[in-house]
């Protein structure tokens with residue numbers, strides 16, 4: 001796919017805003033965790049400078065993907081709806097400083113780059129949003145529909161009996 005690169009600090013400073021859709025099939029690391037490559041993810045990226053003067057990116061990623069249930073091995077749809085606030089650090093040392101300063105688990109500090117790959121950022125976000133061991137809330141019981149059918153369908157003999165009457 002086309003690399004989508006931004007200068008992260010400039011993007012924040014100019015409060016740029018972009019959005020788009022990206023095919024799941026283009027996100028190779030993500031597809032390895034999924035049942036299939038169908039669908040696409042909608043994303044939006046907003047640049048900001050927060051009240052403390054930190055450059056930051058707000059990234060939203062949403063869309064339906066199909067995960068494989070680890071319990072019954074039947075795929076199911078999973079909705080990704082993720083929002084994060086990524087504070088931009090100048091380098092690794094600066095990232096540690098900001099992390100310690102904020103002591104806030106709801107924000108992520110990343111090393112900002114002049115060539116930040118947005119597709120990679122979207123993919124990381126999606127990977128974090130899906131469960132490590134995906135499972136149905138309640139696995140479909142494959143025997144259940146047959147039992148139900150047996151109970152509801154009158155036996156041919158019962159039908160015959162009704163005709164005779």
Ligand SMILES: [Zn+2]
Nearest residue numbers: 069072136139
């Ligand atoms: Zn299941």
